[in-house]
Amino acid sequence: MREYLLVVFCTAAVTYLLVGPVRKFAIIAGAMPPVRARDVHREPTPRLGGIAMFGGLCAGLLVADHLTNLSRVFSDNSSDIKALLSGVGIMWVIGVLDDKWGVDALVKLGGQMIAAGVMVYQGITVITIPVPGVGSVSLSPTLGMVISVALVVVMVNAVNFIDGLDGLAGGMVCIAGMAFFLYSYRLWYGYSISEAAPAVLFSALLIGMCLGFLPHNLHPARIFMGDSGSMMLGLMLAVAAISVTGRVDPDLITAQTGGSQTATTHILVPIYIPLLLPLAVIALPLADLLLAVVRRTWAGRSPFAADKQHLHHRLLEIGHSHSRAVLIMYFWAALIAFGTVAFSVTNTGRTVVLACAGFCLIGIVVLLLPWFRPKAPAAVQAIVPPRYRRGSSGRRRPVRTAHRVRPAELGESASGEPGLGGETVESALGELSAADREILRGSGATALGGRGGERH
Template sequence: MREYLLTLCITAAVTYLLTGPVRKFAIVAGAMPEIRARDVHREPTPRLGGIAMFFGLCAGLLVADHLTNLNQVFAESNEPRALLSGAALIWLIGVLDDKFEIDALIKLGGQMIAAGVMVVQGLTILWLPIPGVGNVALTQWQGTLLTVALVVITINAVNFVDGLDGLAAGMVCIAAAAFFLYAYRIWYSYGIEAAAPATLFAAILMGMCLGFLPHNIHPARIFMGDSGSMLIGLVLAAGAISITGQVDPDALALFTGSEKAAVHQTVPVYIPLLLPLTIIAVPAADLVLAIVRRTWRGQSPFAADRGHLHHRLLEIGHSHSRAVLIMYFWSALIGFGALAYSVNSASMWIVLGVVFLSAVGLVLLLLPRFTPRVPLWAQRFVPPRYRRRAVPARTAPAPAARVPADGAVREPAGSGAQAHGSTALSELERSSRFLAQEKERA
């Protein structure tokens, strides 16, 4: 565990320290696009934050390669090199998109190529643990297609959710934390070394997100851009592929008693293969809803809009920070709920706890619908949105000047003002302005 923590801290430190210089480079390079209709920020903000995250990934892999226990991952498996190759390719495509905004189909092709590069180097799904059936081996083409599909779906799910300051980095960090605990348990509790690469990938991914978050929390000083969102999506998918398609349920059968029981032990990792990930079920749901919504309107599935889940949270009245925290809450509930269920699926308390927290989450979602008002004596102790607003006192309207049919301007009766045309005209203008203001208030 200490070596994992060391790798995590070094990855986070490198990412954090490089983000500042990368921000200056992005400003000089002109990677600051104009504010679009779907954006929620008010000022142009530099992108290319994925550059710092990629070098954090490289630093984490380099440090792990020189540690005593983690060095075995590089000696016995080619998966770290496969991850680095695919990450470098997807990162390069993301950098070009942050600067030049390349076509969506080109990005999709690049994502498929990056996934194919990892498959060629051995990071692929070899079999599927199906509950109730057991271990089902896949052909080479089946494994390749399933691996590429999982990588592409996960990348775009993370990319779609990257719409608010700190949202994507925080949600992926929560997902990586839950995934790390599960993979670490399989490796050290069951002694299955095939889970070691996935555990390392999750630790490095947490470091990348934690190092970038201080610069990306609202108000963000820099965005990760596609170079960052696609990168962390690929790393997360690589961990899921490694532990789902490489860990043999037959090895778990030695500890659980049978192959079917072992398959049930891998259900929390098998489900991510279909969703594609329970630990990022919220971005996956947002991805599916976006595709359905855009296709229904006759638009391209890759056409950007303001219909994502985080946009809807802002529309119903949540602040920027509270919308991000709500998305964090649901991600943690789903990810760690699946983790707790995998540890003890027979406990009813886990199910009841998830149900209770889900009810709490629904209350948080509907919070803007309720605007209670507190007594006057307690208003100083509550936020401004719960205070009673004082009604401004209205002043009596001034007498309007009369304009006869002949066009001559006269003073109002009983006013005692000077009989001068310019003075009467100014009084008429003031009264007209007052009447206009009263209409606007009404």
């Protein structure tokens, strides 16, 4: 465990230290696209954060190669390491080109398939599908390659789709990497299943890359990972999944658990239910990906056309702040990922199910909190200028000035703008009690957002 922690630390440290120079390079190179209508940030922010993450990955592999125990993992799985570097390298180059000049969606999809194909051709592929009680069902080489390439492409685009809020993609992939690490580490060191060894190393590298980049990417972000980072993270997540699934025989675990089929079933939940663990750890981005494809296709647009209807955008619309929306996504990702892992390490899943149900209830309450916020009376909304009202995001803008409202002003507009005249105010005042109306009509009433009124 100490060697893996050292790999995580070195990968994170190198990534963190490289972000500063990479950010300056991105600004000089002009990798700062203008803010689009669907973007959440309001100022141009440099991309190319994937360059720093790639540097951290190489540093982590170099350190692991010189450690006592991990060096044996290198020697026994050298083909997997080479396949990982070749696939990540191609994906990284495509991402850098897209961050700087922009790449057509279909061209980018083709590049993703090429990167996945090169990696799969070198050996990182689904060879078998484990089925408890039956054993490993062998796949033909062609079918195994097709499934592996499809898994990589889906993972890459799922991670790319959630890269819409500061710190969201990096944090969720980090959670997924931790879940993979715990599961594969238990298979490798708990049950001596050597086939899981590469997944432990790949997960540790993934965690380090995310931890090193997140301090620069949390709201407000100083730099974005861009496609060079998000596609690389998606590919590594897929590699970790393939390294575990398709290479672990369920009969081996049955022997290690004393022949208990019930225990084996719980342990293999992340494997034999169509790659449940890799799907569980990115369940939210996968759901977002599927919903986006259906939504855009139904509207007659390209599935790759960008919009502002992703899950994280909807969280902002119902009233959550930027940071809270990210934390909510973290919460659900961790609940699904670690709940799946916890279910696989216990012989009785009742406790895990009850705990997950309790956490789900808490998450739903937090998710729906903005719907239960009290709303200001219509009369108050009518005399507050539009620029200071509660917007669709549910957040109030800062109050700059205040002025005294006189009865004559109520006949025009409290903001001095057309459309908020006497009829609107009078109809709104009718909803208040007589005492409240007198307060608003009196010389002591105050309206927010006035232009140039006296300060208190």
